[in-house]
Amino acid sequence: MNICWICGREATTREHRVKASDLRSIFGVVTQQSPLYTKQDGTVKILQSVKSNFAKYSAKICHHCNTTQTQKYDEAWSELADYLLKNQSIIGSCKTINAGKIFSCDFKQGILYCHLYLVKAFGCKIIDDKVPFDLSGFAECILSGKAHPDLYFSVDNKIKLNNKNYAATSPIQVIQYGCPKKVVYATWYYIIGKVPIKILYYVNTPPISVHGHMIHPRIGKKFLRLA
Ligand SMILES: [Zn+2]
Numbered sequence: 001m002n003i004c005w006i007c008g009r010e011a012t013t014r015e016h017r018v019k020a021s022d023l024r025s026i027f028g029v030v031t032q033q034s035p036l037y038t039k040q041d042g043t044v045k046i047l048q049s050v051k052s053n054f055a056k057y058s059a060k061i062c063h064h065c066n067t068t069q070t071q072k073y074d075e076a077w078s079e080l081a082d083y084l085l086k087n088q089s090i091i092g093s094c095k096t097i098n099a100g101k102i103f104s105c106d107f108k109q110g111i112l113y114c115h116l117y118l119v120k121a122f123g124c125k126i127i128d129d130k131v132p133f134d135l136s137g138f139a140e141c142i143l144s145g146k147a148h149p150d151l152y153f154s155v156d157n158k159i160k161l162n163n164k165n166y167a168a169t170s171p172i173q174v175i176q177y178g179c180p181k182k183v184v185y186a187t188w189y190y191i192i193g194k195v196p197i198k199i200l201y202y203v204n205t206p207p208i209s210v211h212g213h214m215i216h217p218r219i220g221k222k223f224l225r226l227a
Contacts, residue, residue: 004062005123006069006139011060015124018167020050021078022192025085026167059127061120070120070142072105076113079103081192084155088164088194091155112217115147118190118199122151125188129172133183152200152214159189159196167192 004011016023023030030036036047038054045054083102084091103110123138141148168191175185186201198214200206206214 002060004065005059005127005135006061006065006120006142009062009064011062013063013066014053014056014058014060015066015121016050016056017125017169018055018190018192019074019077019081020055021074022081022085023050023055023167025082026165026193057124057128059124061124065120065142070117073113073117073120073142076103076105076110077117079110080114081195084195084197085193091157091195108217111215112145112147115151115153115215115217116142116145118153119148119151121190122186122188122199122201125169125172126186131172131174131183131186132176132181133186147217149218150201150203152202152206152211152216154198154200154212154214156189156196156198156212158212159198161191161194161196164193166194 002011003009023036027036028034030047030050032048036050036055038045038047040054045052047054079102083099100107103113105113119138119141123135123142126133126135137148140146168189170189170191172186172188174183176182177184183201184203188199190197190199198211200211200214202211202214
């Protein structure tokens with residue numbers, strides 16, 4: 001039996017690598033006639049629907065955790081992703097955009113929910129990429145609705161992307177430290193169109209000089225730096 005890494009129930013579902021709603025926003029309706037192509041383990045796979053298993057992580061989670069438990073997180077992420085995709089042309093143009101109107105809920109809550117969506121995606125990615133990482137802290141945050149102290153995200157202006165018709169996740173880069181070794185740093189990218197979203201696990205506050213302005217629910221600023 002597959003066990004849900006979040007709650008320990010039987011796991012029967014999988015999380016999308018790039019969220020289905022983000023794929024639809026970028027590529028429209030995906031069918032047999034207008035499929036998507038993805039590369040996995042050096043092989044090209046054809047997606048005839050955004051629900052294709054090739055679009056999902058191999059890590060499994062239970063139906064409850066993938067729906068009821070995380071629905072609010074998923075919805076907030078879709079609102080942020082739509083907003084970023086609509087504004088993708090000004091990314092890297094030295095503008096700071098007001099983000100007060102992104103979410104249908106309160107801004108602070110919206111950022112917390114986006115953060116928790118990324119905690120879920122990060123957990124699935126860690127399992128997929130076989131990173132030796134204790135996920136109990138991530139699971140606790142998803143179940144309690146509380147932010148993880150060490151997880152940050154940002155739109156990374158250092159990465160320049162040119163293709164609007166693109167979506168991907170990068171491999172995770174990890175640094176382990178101590179004896180026994182423990183992951184103290186892990187980062188990867190969630191890319192939608194020309195928007196490179198950096199996700200960072202960093203024990204202690206990440207220095208701005210290295211990582212730029214990272215977003216965390218405890219930092220209550222009503223704007224996102226896009227450049
Ligand atoms: Zn579960």
